[in-house]
Amino acid sequence: MTVICVAGGTGQVGREVVRQAVAAGHTVSVISRKMPSPEDTAYVDGARYFSADVAAGGGMVPALEGCAVVVDCLEGKTGRALKTYVEAGSRLLAAAEAAGVAKAVSVSIINCDQNGLAFYRSKAAKERVYARSGLETIVVRATQFHSLLAGIFVVGARLGIIPVVRGARFQTMSASEAATALLEAALEGPSDERHRLRTVGGPEVRSMRDLAESWRRHTGSRGLIVQFPLPGSVGRYLQEGRNLIPEQRFGQETFEGWLAKRKDTL
Numbered sequence: 008m009t010v011i012c013v014a015g016g017t018g019q020v021g022r023e024v025v026r027q028a029v030a031a032g033h034t035v036s037v038i039s040r041k042m043p044s045p046e047d048t049a050y051v052d053g054a055r056y057f058s059a060d061v062a063a064g065g066g067m068v069p070a071l072e073g074c075a076v077v078v079d080c081l082e083g084k085t086g087r088a089l090k091t092y093v094e095a096g097s098r099l100l101a102a103a104e105a106a107g108v109a110k111a112v113s114v115s116i117i118n119c120d121q122n123g124l125a126f127y128r129s130k131a132a133k134e135r136v137y138a139r140s141g142l143e144t145i146v147v148r149a150t151q152f153h154s155l156l157a158g159i160f161v162v163g164a165r166l167g168i169i170p171v172v173r174g175a176r177f178q179t180m181s182a183s184e185a186a187t188a189l190l191e192a193a194l195e196g197p198s199d200e201r202h203r204l205r206t207v208g209g210p211e212v213r214s215m216r217d218l219a220e221s222w223r224r225h226t227g228s229r230g231l232i233v234q235f236p237l238p239g240s241v242g243r244y245l246q247e248g249r250n251l252i253p254e255q256r257f258g259q260e261t262f263e264g265w266l267a268k269r270k271d272t273l
C-alpha cells in the first residue's frame with residue numbers, strides 16, 4: 008500500500024482521488040486551507056486532514072512526511088489565487104522534495120499552452136514547473152469536466168438564457184474519472200523518465216448546443232438556448248477543437264449519465 012498526500016484533496020477532483028485511494032487501502036493525507044467536518048461531502052472517512060496554505064508556503068511538512076507521492080489538485084481561478092497558483096505548485100514541490108517524497112502528479116488541462124487566457128497560461132506555467140522539478144513527475148491533462156458545462160448552463164438559466172458558444176464542441180468527463188487517471192499515475196512504479204505528460208478525455212465529443220439541450224431536458228429548465236460567437240484566443244481554442252482529445256477516451260461516464268445521477272440536485 009502507498010502513502011499518498013493529496014494537495015487540494017477537498018476539491019472536486021481531489022476529494023475523488025482521496026475517496027478512491029482510501030477505498031483501495033492506501034494511507035492518505037490531505038492538504039487544504041479549510042478542514043472539512045465529517046458532515047461535509049468533501050470529507051472521506053479514513054483520510055487524515057491537514058490545514059495549510061500552499062501558496063503561503065508553510066505547514067505542509069506534517070502532511071508530506073512519510074509520503075511516497077503527492078497528487079496536486081490545487082486550483083486558483085481568479086485574483087490572488089490565480090496570481091499565486093504557479094508559486095503554490097513550486098512551493099508544494101519544494102516541500103515534498105525536502106520531506107523525501109519521490110514523485111509528484113498534477114492535474115492540468117488539455118492544450119492549456121494553446122490558450123491565451125490568464126487562467127490557462129497559469130496551467131501551462133505550472134506544467135513547466137513540474138517539468139523542471141527534481142522529483143519524478145507526471146502531469147495529467149484532462150478535458151473539461153461535465154460540471155463545468157452544467158455550471159455555465161445553471162448560471163445562464165438564472166437569467167433566462169442557456170449560453171452556447173457557436174461552433175464549440177466539448178469532450179467532457181467526470182471529475183471522478185479524471186481522479187482515477189491521477190491515482191493510476193500516482194501508483195505506477197518508478198520510471199527512468201523524470202517527467203511525463205499524458206492526456207485523458209471523456210467518452211464523447213458533442214457540440215455545446217447538444218449538451219445544452221441535454222441539460223435542459225434533464226433539469227426541466229425553460230431557459231432559452233442562445234448561441235453567440237466567442238472572439239479571441241479562447242474562441243479560437245474552442246473553434247479549432249484544441250480542447251478535444253478524441254483519441255484518448257479514458258472516461259466512460261457520459262454527460263447524460265452524469266446528469267441522470269444528479270437529477271434530484273440539478
Ligand SMILES: NC(=O)c1ccc[n+]([C@@H]2O[C@H](COP(=O)([O-])OP(=O)(O)OC[C@H]3O[C@@H](n4cnc5c(N)ncnc54)[C@H](OP(=O)(O)O)[C@@H]3O)[C@@H](O)[C@H]2O)c1
Pocket residue numbers: 014015016017018019020021038039040041042059060061062063080081082083088095114115116117149150151152153155
Ligand atoms: N473544471 C474543469 O473542467 C477542469 C478540467 C481539467 C482540469 N481541471 C483542473 O483540476 C484542478 C482541480 O480543480 P477542482 O475543480 O477540483 O478545484 P476545486 O474544486 O476548486 O478544489 C481546489 C482544492 O484546492 C484547495 N486549495 C486551493 N488553494 C489552496 C491553497 N492556497 N492552499 C491549500 N489548498 C488550496 C481547495 O481547498 P481550500 O479552498 O479549503 O484551500 C480545494 O481542496 C484545477 O487545477 C483545474 O484547473 C479542471
